[in-house]
Amino acid sequence: MNDIASRVLKGDPQSVARLITLAENNSPEAIGAMKDIHLHTGDAHVIGITGVMGSGKSTLICELTREYRKQGLEVGIIAIDPTSPFSGGALLGDRIRMMEFATDNGVFIRSMGTRGMLGGLTTAVYDVVEILDAAGMDIVMVETVGVGQAEVDVIKIADTTIVVLVPGLGDSIQMIKAGVMEIADIYVVNKADRSGVEQTLAEVESLVDIACTNRDRKTPVLTTISKESKGVVELIDEIDKHKKYLKKSKMFEVQRRKRYEAELVEIIRKRLMNFIFDESKFKGKIESLIDQISNKELDPYTAADEILGKILR
Amino acid sequence: MKRKIRVLIAKPGLDGHDRGAKIVARALRDAGMEVVYTGLHQTAEMIVKTAVQEDVDVIGLSLLSGAHMTLFMDVTRLLKGKDMEDVLVVGGGVIPEEDIPALKKAGIAGVFGPGTRIEDIVEFIRKNVKR
Ligand code: B12
Numbered sequence: 001m002n003d004i005a006s007r008v009l010k011g012d013p014q015s016v017a018r019l020i021t022l023a024e025n026n027s028p029e030a031i032g033a034m035k036d037i038h039l040h041t042g043d044a045h046v047i048g049i050t051g052v053m054g055s056g057k058s059t060l061i062c063e064l065t066r067e068y069r070k071q072g073l074e075v076g077i078i079a080i081d082p083t084s085p086f087s088g089g090a091l092l093g094d095r096i097r098m099m100e101f102a103t104d105n106g107v108f109i110r111s112m113g114t115r116g117m118l119g120g121l122t123t124a125v126y127d128v129v130e131i132l133d134a135a136g137m138d139i140v141m142v143e144t145v146g147v148g149q150a151e152v153d154v155i156k157i158a159d160t161t162i163v164v165l166v167p168g169l170g171d172s173i174q175m176i177k178a179g180v181m182e183i184a185d186i187y188v189v190n191k192a193d194r195s196g197v198e199q200t201l202a203e204v205e206s207l208v209d210i211a212c213t214n215r216d217r218k219t220p221v222l223t224t225i226s227k228e229s230k231g232v233v234e235l236i237d238e239i240d241k242h243k244k245y246l247k248k249s250k251m252f253e254v255q256r257r258k259r260y261e262a263e264l265v266e267i268i269r270k271r272l273m274n275f276i277f278d279e280s281k282f283k284g285k286i287e288s289l290i291d292q293i294s295n296k297e298l299d300p301y302t303a304a305d306e307i308l309g310k311i312l313r
Numbered sequence: 314m315k316r317k318i319r320v321l322i323a324k325p326g327l328d329g330h331d332r333g334a335k336i337v338a339r340a341l342r343d344a345g346m347e348v349v350y351t352g353l354h355q356t357a358e359m360i361v362k363t364a365v366q367e368d369v370d371v372i373g374l375s376l377l378s379g380a381h382m383t384l385f386m387d388v389t390r391l392l393k394g395k396d397m398e399d400v401l402v403v404g405g406g407v408i409p410e411e412d413i414p415a416l417k418k419a420g421i422a423g424v425f426g427p428g429t430r431i432e433d434i435v436e437f438i439r440k441n442v443k444r
Pocket residue numbers: 322327328329330331332333334336337372373374375376377378379403404405406407425426427428429430431434
């Protein structure tokens with residue numbers, strides 16, 4: 001077995017951290033280790049947490065982590081923030097809310113930039129979930145970016161998806177537009193200390209009623225005040241119930257299959273894109289094709305055929 | 314693809330002056346780096362464990378209270394036991410000239426006081442990052 005892989009399986013934090021970096025940088029060194037660890041994954045329950053920026057996702061993750069630690073469970077956290085499309089840099093600030101676990105050996109937190117991926121995740125997130133799972137984490141939480149719409153990719157990776165809302169601001173209308181109504185396994189109306197909770201709660205519940213008429217499970221809607229640790233135990237309870245529901249209804253296998261499908265597609269996409277665009281072999285060819293398209297000597301489809309023809313022989 | 318430089322910006326101790334740390338964090342982001350910011354009141358142990366998990370290439374410490382001699386050196390001492398010696402450690406804030414040689418000897422590779430130009434910090438990091 002690969003050296004770093006065996007250390008990851010023992011839960012060595014430095015090796016976990018290093019393998020995440022290698023995976024994130026598409027390093028060939030990561031591939032061998034990722035192959036070795038897969039056999040040892042699948043036990044961690046993956047919780048996706050999405051919702052707009054400032055809704056309290058990071059604070060809620062901190063609260064959930066504290067409860068899970070009381071139960072003796074080990075927790076991995078992947079906190080994703082946006083990469084600037086201009087500089088390529090990112091300010092990763094979710095940890096500020098989670099510092100009470102900085103010296104807890106049962107909690108591993110990794111902050112990541114989106115690095116160009118849309119949909120609220122980052123391309124290496126599948127790898128990182130596998131790595132944390134292999135390292136023995138019982139729970140893996142994924143916090144999406146929170147830039148608003150279209151952050152629906154999280155359902156592909158999460159066993160339980162939590163959508164965090166806040167009172168007011170016509171959130172429910174935004175949700176319908178974004179298609180977020182379809183993705184939640186649990187709704188949380190956080191900041192329930194604020195005015196307008198009743199109304200938001202009523203709106204969300206009526207939307208859930210419409211969306212769930214043909215389903216065997218009604219999506220629960222909870223309120224929390226994560227700043228005051230209120231409603232957190234109830235939320236953990238709902239997560240447990242959802243996990244049991246998945247297992248009982250065989251939805252668990254369906255859900256996991258979706259995740260592996262997404263992961264496989266992502267690996268192929270990444271390696272194919274690297275092969276075509278990052279290897280010097282095609283660089284000159286692509287440049288000259290773009291010139292030809294610009295000069296109307298060639299159309300883009302024929303140009304694409306020329307590149308693809310070289311691969312798909 | 315070029316590897317992104319990952320930086321941890323941390324404020325050790327009880328010092329509440331965070332303007333400089335935030336400005337530096339934002340500037341490094343704008344220079345294309347991934348910057349983890351952890352907020353105020355960090356112990357050396359918290360800083361080092363965070364640096365391990367985040368696998369950063371650089372640790373940037375910011376302190377204006379005057380406690381830099383002990384707090385900065387606590388961090389470099391803990392790093393030694395952790396197979397993290399290749400991490401570049403830099404510091405900034407209100408630090409008297411006469412303290413700088415001792416800090417450098419203790420492993421703080423660069424020290425930047427009030428009025429430092431951001432470009433100089435970026436350039437120093439790019440030049441000296443070890444991995
Ligand atoms: C603004 C300020 C405050 C603000 C802070 C607001 C905030 N949220 O940051 C307020 C009013 C709250 C404040 C309070 C206090 N302050 Co005051 N404050 C200042 C002041 C005037 C400017 C600091 C500042 O923001 N500068 C602007 C930023 C951009 O500069 P900077 O932090 O130095 O950062 C630059 C470099 O140092 C470097 N850098 C900084 N960090 C890092 C990190 C890395 C990795 C790198 C590479 C570089 C780097 O790059 C930056 C860009 O050039 C300084 C005086 C001074 N000239 O520094 C006093 C000063 C720091 N304060 C001082 C004191 C004593 C206090 C108080 C104790 C006063 C009191 N008795 O109430 C309190 C304590 C507050 C606390 N909780 O710790 C003293 C500290 C004395 C000492 N070191 O021995 C100073 C030096 C004033 C003085 N001459 O006496 N303060």
